[in-house]
Structures are given as C-alpha cells and as structure tokens.
Amino acid sequence: MSNVSSLEELYADELKDLWSANDQMAKVLKKIAPKATHQKLKTILSNSQEGIGKHTEVLKGLIEGLDQKVKKEHCKGMQGLVEEATKHTIDDAPAKGPVLDAAIIAQYQRMTHYGITGFGTVAAFAGALKRSEDKKALDTAVAEIARGDELMSELAEAAINVQAAAKK
Template sequence: MTNPEPSLTLPMTDLHDLYLEQLRDVYSAETQLVQALPTMADAATAQVLKDGFHAHLQETLGQVERLERIFADLGEQPGGHTCQAMQGLIAEGQEMIREKAVPAVRDAGLIAAAQRVEHYEIAAYGTVRTYADLLGHPEHAMLLRTSEDEESAADQRLTALAGRINVQAMQG
C-alpha cells in the first residue's frame, strides 16, 4: 500500500523530532480553531453559548501565543504542518451549522461538535506536555499544562451548558 501524500518533512529520529511535529500539529489545530470559533458563535442561538464561544476564542488566542513562545525558545518555526484531525472536526461543526434544525437542536449539535474539539485538544496538550517533561523542558510543560487545563475547563463549561440546552432540544 502506498502513501497517497508523501511526507514533506524531515524524518523523525528521536522524541525531540516528534515533539516538534506534535507541537506543529497543535499549533495548526489552534490556528484553525481561531478561524472557526466566530462562525460557531454566529450560528449559536443561545446567548450563553455565543458568549462561551467568544470567550474560548480569547483563550485560544492565548494558547497560540504560548505555543509561539515555545517555538521561539526552541529556535523553530510553528508553521509547515496542517492538522488533518482539526480540519475534520471543524468540517463536522460546519455540517451542523448547515443542517435545517430548530435553534435548540442546532445549539446542542454545536456543543457536541465543540466537545469533540475540546477532547482532541486535551489529548494533544497532554501528549506534548509529557514529551516536554521527558525532554527536560519544564517551562514548556508548564505552558502546555495551562493550555490543557483551559481546554478541560472549556469542556466542563460545555457539559454544563449541554445539561440545559439538550433538555430544550428534547422538547423541540
């Protein structure tokens, strides 16, 4: 079986190389999310959900800045990689926006799409934080932990919103 898309990057020979690749993946994911969150906020009908998406946009911008600090510390550039997983997760959220759904059902679907994004980000930050610890970058690990904690808190806020909005969606 052949790989349909040849790799354009250098081969990975150690954990440091993998760390850089995974950091670029998270950076790509976050920069894609910066573009997607305003659309999600516009599509939401519950004001509390709109506000939540806007607040998470501000957190995401801070997460991008933290990643840029890590890349600067490493003497590396953040670009050159596209997170395919985030592209797919965002596409699923866009599908929900295009659905002909009553407002509460659309909002419930947007919450579901957003929680999938949060779970992906929690996993990604946990992985790169572990790599940073192993590679002796405690300052990176601290920055990555901050972002991981923010993603977990965002997921918890979405769960709380879902409790109310899902009930409204059930009623149609």
C-alpha cells in the same frame, strides 16, 4: 510530519500541528458562534476563541524556544473535525434554537477533546525532555481547555439538551 528521529523533533512537529489545529478551530468557531442562540453558549464560545488565541501564542513561543522555524504544520485531524462541525452547524444545520445549540456544543466538544489530547501529549513530551517551563505552560493550557469543555457539558446538561428534548 517530517522524518522524525528524536523525541525533541516529534515534540516540535506536534507543537506545529497543534498550532494549525488551533487556527482551524478558531476559524470555524468564528462562523459557528453567531448561530448560537443561548446567551451563555455565546459567552463560552467567545471566551473560548480568546483562549485559543492565547494558547496559539504559547505554542509559537515554545516552537521559537526550540530554535525551530516558527511555522505551523497542517493538521489533517482537525481539518476533519472542522469539516464535520461545518456540516452539522452550518451546511446541514438544524433550525436556529436549542437543537442547533446542542449541535454546536457537540461539535465544539469534539474539537476541544482533540485539543486536550494534543496539548496533554506535548506536555508529557516536555516533561520527558526535562523542559519544565514548557510543561507548566502546556499543563495550564490543558486545564483551561478542559474547563471550557466542562462548562459546555454543564450548560448542555442543565439547559440546552433539556430545551432541545422539549422540541418536537
């Protein structure tokens, strides 16, 4: 983060950070998604990747609307989450099946919660800055990300965790 002296500058920096976070999450999901075995999990992961792309375009448009150079700022927070996701679902992953699917959901949700928090924060900044169209777009993104998280929780609780628990 550069030397920030106003909420508008902080807002711009956070948007750039979220862009990086989105790109990192999208990249790791491309590696993780093929490892999923449950069909509904595969579908949610695919839809999520489409959503991440859509939200990245929103971020780029908002940055451009601030008359800022449209570039991302590396997100170290998501970098750590991606490293953990890689470790638990690829490098030291359980065998293919419901336990791996449960690990995929856990890592997905950790990254998703980071996104919900980040998008929610910039939505609040947009509101304070009286950028109502920005706030509306960001609130929509938060709702969509939260819905993906809810779908993962429902799938985990109704099927995958139950199946994983049955594995001995």
